[in-house]
Each structure stands twice: as C-alpha cells, then as structure tokens.
Amino acid sequence: SSHPQSHTSSLVDATGCRFLRALLPSDLAGRSKGGQAQNGSVDVLDLLQGWGSGVGTYDDFNTIDWVREKSKDRDRHREVSHFCLPYDAFSGWLLMLLIGLMSGALAGGIDIAAHWLTDLKEGVCLNGFWFNHEHCCWNSKETTFQERHRCPQWKSWAELTVGVTEGASAYVVNYLMYVIWALLFSFLAVFLVRAFAPYACGSGIPEIKTILSGFIIRGYLGKWTLVIKTITLVLAVASGLSLGKEGPLVHVACCCGNIFCHLFTKYRKNEAKRREVLSAASAVGVSVAFGAPIGGVLFSLEEVSYYFPLKTLWRSFFAALVAAFTLRSINPFGNSRLVLFYVEFHTPWHLLELFPFVLLGIFGGLWGALFIRANIAWCRRRKATRLGRYPVLEVAVVSLATAVLAFPNDYTRMSGSELISELFNDCSLLDSSKLCDYGPLAKGGEPAGNLSEGTVGQAERPAGPGVYTAVWQLAMALLFKMAITVVTFGMKVPSGLFIPSMAVGAVAGRLLGIGMEQLAYYHHDWDMFHGWCSPGAHCITPGLYAMLGAAACLGGVTRMTVSLVVIMFELTGGLEYIVPLMAAVMTSKWVADALGREGIYEAHIRLNGYPFLEPKEEFVHKTLATDVMRPRRSDPPLSVVTQDGMTVEELEGLISDTSYSGFPVVVSPESHRLVGFVLRRDLVISIDNARRCQEGIVGVSRVIFTEHTPVEAQGAPPPLNLRAILDLSPLAITDHTPMEITVDIFRKLGLRQCLVTQNGRLLGIITKKDILKHMAQMANRDPDSILFN
C-alpha cells in the first residue's frame, strides 16, 4: 500500500530503462510524509513507474493482497479529477450493462444451438438442416394438436435412410445414429478443450470461487476460454452426457466480465475491483441459467463471492436483470417465459405433507453427501492412476456408455432439462405424456376421459398403464443418472452439476409424489388423509414433489440454502410453496452436513489444492499464532532485511538462498524492531532495474529503507534507497493471538501474510498458506495438499 502511482508520461530507452529525471520532491514516496531526496542517493521509485516494470503485479498462481489493491484503487480514485468523477462512477454501470447484454446473448445462443444439436441426434428437418424439431414443425398445420410432434418436414434418421418410421430396423438405425452423434459431439468437445483451452473444462465454479477469494489463474477467464467453453458447452450438452449448462454459464459470464474489464483502466489495473465485477458476473451467470435474477444475486452472495460490498449487490442485480431480459428477448425456449422451468401449481399443500417433503430432504441430503464422496474418490483415482492420462478416451467411453444406456429409456433419452420440465409439470387437460395417463374415476359418477376438463387435474384418479410404465422407466432412469453423473462430473468437458442433481431429485420426488397420490386415492379413508383429502378431490400434486426433490438434491450437492429457495421461488412465483421448499432444503442441508461438511465445490477446491480460505467454516481449535508461524522451533531464524545495514550483494544472496515471497524489514538484527515489509518480487525487479539503469550501483552499494539517506563515507558507492517499495504498514499480531482471531483477520482483510511479534520484537511470519496447512493438519488431512501460494 505504499506505491504512489505517478501518471506522468515517461520515456523508456532501448534497454527498458527510463531516462533519469531530476527528482522533484513531489515524486517521492507520497506516503512517507517529509521524505526528501538527498544528495548521493537515487530513489528507485522513479525507475519503476514506467510500463512493464511489474512492481505491484502478481505472478501466476499467487494470492493477491486485498489491502494493497484496495489502497491502490483509493489512490487512483483520489487522482481522478473532479470533472471525470461521474464518468468514473458511470463506467461501473456501463460495464455491468455490457456484461448483462453479452452474457444474455451468449446464453440465448447456447440454448438455441444446444437445442438444435440435441434434435439432430434424432433426425433432421427437410426445410433446412438448421431448424430444430420445434421450429421445423412450427407451421405444420396438417397435424392435430395431439400429434404436433409428428410433422412431415421432420424426418428421423431411420425415415431418411431406411424409409421406415416404425419397427426394429428403424429403431436400430435411430439408436445407432443417436450413439454416433453423441460420440461425435463429445469427442469434438473434449478435443477442442484439450487443443485450445484446457481451462474450459469442468463447471468452473470451484476455480471462480478461488479466483474471487484473491487467487491469480492467468487465462482462466480469457478470450480463448470463453470461445472454447461456449462452443464445447453446446457440444457437451447436445451429446447427451449427464451434465448441465448452469455452472459453465457462470464461467462464461465471468469470462465476459473479465474481458470487458480490459476496456476500463479502473478495472483492468486493479485485481480487487476486477473481483467485484466478477462477483456480479457470476450472479449474471445464474440469472441467465434459470431466468432468476434475484436468485442469481443471492447465489453469488452466498455461494461464490468472497468480498461482496453492498455496491456490488446493487450492480449485480442490475447486470442480472439486463441479462435476464436480453435472454428473454432472444426467447430461446420459444415461450416468452423468463424462467427455465415454468411451473404453476393450483393445489395448496397440506401440513401433513411436510412429512414426505422432509423425506425428500433426507433423500437429497444423503444423495448429496454420497455423490460428493463418490465423485471425489473417482476424481482422486483419475489423478493418481493412468486414467488421468487418457482424458479423450475417458470422455469417449463415458459418452458411449451414456448414449447406449440412455436411448432405450424415454426419460434418459431426453435432455436433462426436458426431463425436469416434464417431471415438474402438473398433469393438466392437454397432457398426452405417459405420466398423465390416469385411468377413469372408479367411483363418483363422472366418466372421465383424457380430455374432459372437469376431472383431469381436478380429482385424484387411479394410475393407468402409462403411469405404471413411466414409474418403472423413472426408477431405472434414477439409478442410471445417479451412477453416470458420478463419473461424468470432472471429465475434461464443460460440465455443470445443477441439471443432473436436479434431475435425480425430480425423478425421486415424482416417484414419491405418484406413490402418495395413489395412496391417497386408494386409501383416502386412512386417518392421515382424513379431513383434507376426500374422494374426488385433487389433493396431491406429484409435480410439486418433483420440484422439492430437485431442490433437495441440488441443496445436498451444493449446500446452497437461501439462494436455492429464492431461485425455486422465482420459478414458481408463489410464496405458498416456500415453506415446503425450506423444509426440504433445510433437511437436506442438515443431513448432508452431518455426513460431510463440504459442498461439491469446496471438495473440488481442496482436491485441486487451491489456497482457498473458506469463509463459512469456523476455526474451532485452540492453537495460537505462535504454533503456526514460521520459523518453527527447529528451523533456522527468520530471514530479515535490515533497514540500512545490507548491501546489494547481500540482498541478492538472501533472495537466491530463500524462496519466501517477502521479507520483513527491521531496525537492526539485534533489536528485531519491525519497520516494514518488502515483497520479493518488488525487490528483485527494483535491484535489477537499478543495476541496469542507475549509475554507480554495484554489489557493495548499501541498500537503505530509511526516510533520510545517510551520507556515505568518502569513496563508497552511492546507496540505493528502496523505501518506495517498502510496505510501511504491515499488519502485525502478537504471538499469543488465538488462531481463530488470526484466521478471522486473514479472511476479513484478505491478507496474504501477517507478521508475528512478541513483546514488540519480530518473531515470525504467518502466510495464508501456513494457515491453510494448519487447518488441514487440524482436520487430520494432508497439509501438503495445498499446492499454490
């Protein structure tokens, strides 16, 4: 936080050095008041302000210093002239608008393309191969409403090749084509990812969480990742693999955010400000994924973001709305609905139904915890064994297995979101699906047909043969989805978890719902139905059960709470269903938490060894700072820099002998009184620059960090003053500080390191990595699993 940035223009010569200018007092360390240039000393600050000097930037796979970044931004803000302030404030809103428009457009494009490619697996449109099934049959008036999916323009592959629509040969041809297309799409996806943008795989949310907490992964949110992820997401979804597009859409939106940040200096140059934008972008991602802007903002707040000031809340909301309305004007679902799964239930729920709802919550929690364990074990195996070396083959095999097993079952053949839509749907008048194939009322007089409005969707009826078939198929689909999702998530293709998790829950919920409904029909004289479910009344809504199951399973896997309830609320729009939703989601979270504290994203963060300091997890142990700091008792003493006693050579020796990313500066080695902290990277760059460009700097030149440069003895080379790169306000805690407070300080202030003193003497240093290792140790995990700084 002590790097005044001068915006004067600078001339850089061929060797990369700036011509030395006469030093003006105002050029000198803005923070160290009263500091003045003295004869015989050259301030290196002057040399560092040009382009590319690199002071104040970060290496790849390193953690940023939030305090310094925020300080830098305030410095910048102070320098903005009063005239430009409105533009400065406005630029943030403009950025949000751009992100919203771009993400909304991309999401719309992805939806349309995925829809088209998915349909291509089944057949082709004769009017033009670029039409999907729905668009192809849009204008076909020859068919009745019932048969609206069969129009002459749309030809299945069997029809095109062997000329028949029914029978064994047609089935085999269609099966074959389905498998071939699926293989082709998934192969293309994994090939593109491998060849052009390795970061485009997976859901991206674990990495985005880590980046938002202050980690640097160069290229993770870059142009190439955006392009490749967008394309391969379409392919992966179309291939029929058990994955969703929600997580990757968050990644796509964050890429947009990061790319647009380059348009504005304010955001380009400041890692902290950029993370505010990315927090908003992740809200945009969920907003377009579900059409739920408020839920998206809460998702960003609850699940993804690390530093989320209120200003960002408001801007995120704006961006999420813009994106949602952009998506709606593109209208990819063709129903001018904003939301992905529009449901409207007409039957109120009864208090007694809370019991099955809680059961769904328990199922969701169990499945969530189990899924996380199985998936992490599988991913670990992939990392440890030869499996990890053949990602393309892996994708091909899983994709083949998925396609071969999915085709025979109607409910696995359709895409995940279609399945969920169908399961959420309350059977109404016009439904011709198997799930709504109920028999006539056994008693009560009215002869109920499929199209008689009076009864369909109004009264409980016995299940017809279609429903029984559907139940069997759904049961098979449940087992299949549960197994295949475990191996799918984590492959080298873009893959989200929301849709597969919700699909599992929706199937389970619908099955329970149908069970309850039939129970109510056949046993409405039971005590439990007494008083609220009389014969002829419609009292159980299987679609609601499906929705609650979906929410419970998603909650179990991701451990979302408020945001999940709000997303679901935005889908249904009815406050009445919030109570069942809360019951299911809460139970699911409790059950899942009891079996394992981590959600899937945290588990993947830990698997990958990212330095992520979980803001939700409380540190419960009784250790003190002195137990965690380095050097340990057996280690060599702390490497420190003295403020005026070391030469350039000595410093270079210290740098090459150690690998620490910074050194404390003390008054003298004896007193160990702390003066400040200097970063290794800044030190290396400064000395390097001084050696190259500054006359008289040799190995024996003294390096000083004091305000006033002492006068050197006759004949000695001029000293090098590096006070400008010295952080004069390092945070120091005492050795008796409990680790719980230390962890809190690190989390809340976003520190990278913190010094430890004892009775005013510098004793050691604690870095974020030390803390993470200590936490891993305390939880009986391998402390070496944290890989990066």
Next chain:
Amino acid sequence: SSHPQSHTSSLVDATGCRFLRALLPSDLAGRSKGGQAQNGSVDVLDLLQGWGSGVGTYDDFNTIDWVREKSKDRDRHREVSHFCLPYDAFSGWLLMLLIGLMSGALAGGIDIAAHWLTDLKEGVCLNGFWFNHEHCCWNSKETTFQERHRCPQWKSWAELTVGVTEGASAYVVNYLMYVIWALLFSFLAVFLVRAFAPYACGSGIPEIKTILSGFIIRGYLGKWTLVIKTITLVLAVASGLSLGKEGPLVHVACCCGNIFCHLFTKYRKNEAKRREVLSAASAVGVSVAFGAPIGGVLFSLEEVSYYFPLKTLWRSFFAALVAAFTLRSINPFGNSRLVLFYVEFHTPWHLLELFPFVLLGIFGGLWGALFIRANIAWCRRRKATRLGRYPVLEVAVVSLATAVLAFPNDYTRMSGSELISELFNDCSLLDSSKLCDYGPLAKGGEPAGNLSEGTVGQAERPAGPGVYTAVWQLAMALLFKMAITVVTFGMKVPSGLFIPSMAVGAVAGRLLGIGMEQLAYYHHDWDMFHGWCSPGAHCITPGLYAMLGAAACLGGVTRMTVSLVVIMFELTGGLEYIVPLMAAVMTSKWVADALGREGIYEAHIRLNGYPFLEPKEEFVHKTLATDVMRPRRSDPPLSVVTQDGMTVEELEGLISDTSYSGFPVVVSPESHRLVGFVLRRDLVISIDNARRCQEGIVGVSRVIFTEHTPVEAQGAPPPLNLRAILDLSPLAITDHTPMEITVDIFRKLGLRQCLVTQNGRLLGIITKKDILKHMAQMANRDPDSILFN
C-alpha cells in the same frame, strides 16, 4: 479474548467474594500456555469467575469489542459437550421460530387494533364497539355492493349524537369527533411514552443500526419498550398523524428478539451472538410490515445490519417466513393476502414510459434529499430551543393541526396505507372511487357505463368530474403530507417513515400517471404515442406510476436499493415491473446522493451523536494513523502500565487521574515494547475484588502481568498477578498505516481500539471515537458531535 470462563460452581460469601479455592493448574489462564501459579502470588482470575463480577461486560453507552465477544463464544462452544451440540445448534432455530411467531402475532394485533381505533374516529358499531367498520358490516346483506360501506349497524358520530347523516351539522359533529379522538390518541401515546418507556419513541431504526454495529443502549430493546411501543404504535397510527408502522415494527421485532435471547445462555451472555439474532429480527420486522420475507432479509442485510454472516442470512429467512405466515393466519387485512398492498397490473409498460418513470425517480430523489435536510434542521431546532422541553405539547399541536387539516380532504382523512392502496389500484370494473370516475369514450361506438366490462379498465377514456376533483384533492394532499411529515418524524411517539414517504410518492406518481393517461387519450396521434398507444387501447396504468413514485420517494429518503426493489417485486409478483422499478429507484438514489450523501437513518444517527462507523461510506482522505492517534504532539505522553513495575496504589492513581477506557501494558517505560492491553473496567473490578477479598493485598503490593511471578524480597507483600485480565492479543498497526486501511480494519474486525507502534515501539492508541471524530473533522463537521464511546 483472554478470559477463560470456568463453569464450575462457585461459592460467593456475603461480601460478594468467592471463597478462595486451592488453585489448580487447569484453572489458570487457559490461553497463556505454561502459566503456572507460583508461591507468593495469588491469581485474581479465580476471584472473577463468580456471578456479577462484571469482568467482560460493558457499561451503558459503550461499544463492544467484537473480537473479544466472538472469541468468548468460540470458547463457550468448545466447552459444550459433544452430546449437547445438536441442542446448541438447534437453539438458534428455536429462537428464530419464537421470534417469528411472536412478531407475527404482535404485528397482527397491531394491525387489528389500529384498524379498529382508526374507524372509531368516524363512528361506532352498534353490534359491539369492538368491531371495526369492515367487520361491523361484514354480514350486512341489506346493502348493495356499491353501498357496502353503509350498513345500518355502523353509526357515524353525527348519526349517534344529532341523528343526521348529511348536512352541515353532521359534518361539524363528525369533524369535531375526528379531531377529539385524534388528539386523545396522540396524547395517550406521548403520555405513555414519556411516563413508561422514553426509548419507545421514533422509528427505532437509527438506534437499532447503532446497536447492531456494537453499541450498548440498555433498555432500548427491553420488555417495557416492547409493551409501550406496541400500545403507543397503535395509538399513534390511529391518531391519523403522518407516520407509519413499518420502522416501529422493526423495533418491536428486535425487542422480541432481545427478550427471547434471555432464554438461551448462548445468546444472553454474548453481545455478538445477540446481535446476530437482532439482525434476523429486523428482517422479521420488515417481513411482517409488508408481507415480504425476502425483501425483509435483504433490508436487514442492506440497511440495518453490521455483521451479517451467511448463517444469519439463512436463519433470518426462516424467521421472516414464520412471521409472515403467522401474520397471514391471523389475517388482519381480511383478504388472506400476505402482502400489505396487493397489486396486479394487466397492461405491459412501453419503453417510452421509462421517461416519466425516470422523472418520478428525480422527484423521489429531490423530495428525499429535501425531506432529510428539513427534518434534520427541524430536529436540531427542537434540540437547541425551548421546543424540546414540551414534547407532549408538541405532539398535541401537530396532532391537532394534522386532524384539522386532514379531515376536509378525503385523501388525507383516510390512513396512509389506505391511501397508498387506493392509489396503487388499477381502475377495474367494480371501482366506485372518484379516481375511477372516467367519462364515456368520445368515439369508438361503445356506450361505456361504469359497469360495462368491455371498456372499463380496457380503453383509455377521458377523465370524468370525479377524477378532476380527485386530482385537486390529491394535489392538496401532496403538499399537506410533504409539510406535515417533516415535523412529525422525530416527535416523541413511535413513528415510521415508510408509509408517509410512500404516500407522498404514490400521490405524485398517480397524478403523473393520470396526466400521462389523459395525454395519451387526447393526443394519441402524437409521435411519442405512435405505434403503441392507439385509440381504444389501454396503454397507461396510473397505478403503476403510483407504485413507482412510492418506491422512488422511499428510496430517496432511506437510500435503500435492492431491498426496496425486492419488496416492491414481492408486492406485485411480476418480474416485468422490475425494470421500471430499478429505473425509478436508481434515479432517485443518484439524485438524492448528489444532494446529500446520508440517508435519513444515518442523518439521525449523526444528529444523536451515536458512535456509528458507517460501513458503506468510503474513507477517501490521505491521513495516516499517526495523525489520528492519541496522544497528539502537544499532549502528555501515553498512559501505560508496565508489566511488573507498578504497585496497586500507582495503578489506582493512574485510574483516577485518567478517564481512558483501557491501558496498554508494556515491558518497561523505556523500551515501550507492547505486551498487551488491559481494560479500565476489568482493572477496577479486579483490584477492588482483590483488596476486599484477598489477604495481603495492600497499596504497595506489586501488580504484575507476567507469566511467571517473580519472587518478592523478604517482608514485601505478595504481588497481585493480573495476567488473567490482560488481553494478550491487542491489534497493533504502524504509525504509517493509512487511515483508509485503519478504518477498514476497525469496520471489518469490529474493533474498539487499536494500538499504534513505530519501529516496534508503542507510540499511541486509536479508538473508534477518535476515528469518528477524525472523519467528522475531515467532512468539516463538528467533531464533538460524537457523544458516546
């Protein structure tokens, strides 16, 4: 953070001292590892663990230390046996349930009672005086739907006394009774507040914000405040004063929260945990005020809370839902709607309408900024002049003026929420109000009557005489409301601002809406209406304008953003209107912010001199910690305690000579190496206890803070070891730390004080009050306006 709490039982003798027990090593300072009792020294810790010793508690009007409180809670949590952990976690949910139920019930009661008393101003029910107008006429079948408000059981005061319902004498009697009742109610309200609970006045939100930020105001959330505020809120609302019940409902909910906290040790004993509960309670307050649980949670997050962890978010949401559903089951509005103002619009808005919407935003912003200035100026005058000495008289006068001026105008005679409901309402088929008195269509054939469904509410029509009257009355009402609200808010009765602000905005919005509608009717050939507003079409919804105006004015006054939009969204339930809402609210906030940074609550906090460190305001100045810390250059040196060099007498002298709330402990006065920090209150209590109860402690006894007690010379009294009350982990920053970072540290960690070092030597101290004074100074305000610690 160094006060281990032992849960062993303790015997306290008559003088309040605990009998000395043999010291066990495990009793000794749990944090100072290796500390052992040595002969010749008595540890005072042992004396402090009984009831009422007061160590670790706070004085009234003091700021809590969040770090210490959170540490205490973690200590407590560690001591909870594994068996009790589920109960420990469950107690939080139970507490939320209780708060939700109680607040919902109270809100329902307040609604019903206020409704009844409001109607009592107009007349009385013959079936029983406890029926309000609506209930009285519930079963009256004699009247037509049009005349449903005139039923024989309900008698106006004129009818009862002089026996006529129409004419001058009836008017005068009704007028008189209205004024008398209003005066009576308001007098009762202010009398009860003055006599029993002075804290029950005002909206309570400024104080709750301050309390949540860590301030102690004893009794502010107590039983008496709850009872009196509930009763007087009913009276104040019924008296017809220009005030609302939303802010006070937040206060009532927080009182419930605070009172229920006493049931659970976890929350009773910990100020930080209790504040988490209060944050949730404030969400409950808004949830019951508007029937908007999600909006309530966001309100708490955005506007009220200071420390709002995610766990609290989830629990707040639960509590808000419970409260909303409790309220709905009480059904005070008699329509089984959850929300206060239910609106449903059927006409989409057009992009061009954004222009008037933004105009409403500008109006809202101007009004908000102006209102804040006028109200603060008035409150300052009340404080400074004799006016403040006669609060009862003030209420009586304002109430008289309100009643006298309000009665002649229909729109001011009705209560604020009725007015808003009426203005939000879209004119439909059955409306008989003046606002919906439109004339027949000038062209288009259809002879439109009041009850012809085809046209009413469907086509733009010319305004009838009723509408013109209404417009005039509304314009008068606008001026009246704007003026009277300024003097009403801040009087010694419970008074919320939401309803009056919304009323002003709703009136302005409706007027603009009617204007636009008539413009569209008479000039639909204008370019601006071309293409979307053809003759015979219904294109302008004046109710929507009223809603946007209300949102804009409320936004201008309170500077709420997201929560306001979400509350309004929950009222309408349509995502379509979020964009206009955002446009209006955003404009309003920008305009208001340009005229004055503070919202009404912050302005009142500053007016009252509470030590509130605004989390939203950025500190933009370039000062350093050394500029803010005490002692200043001209002051006497910092008062410090040495770790082993002072006697009891010297310490007592130091305590009586100074008024600081704590002292740094150093190794020696020469080295100024920091060891720890000791609070004045703890020191006073400990020395007092030791003097009373511990043998051999005299004035010349040495007080030591070291781990190992030195052996005293022969004949010297035994030393008193006070290490147990020493905070071994005080946070220290360097003198070069920029104040922006210091302010950030104070905000985020919730510090009360922070020590300042220079090159490892203790130099000074910064307290929260110093920071607030410095910020006031930097903003050119009176730094002495901060009154409390």
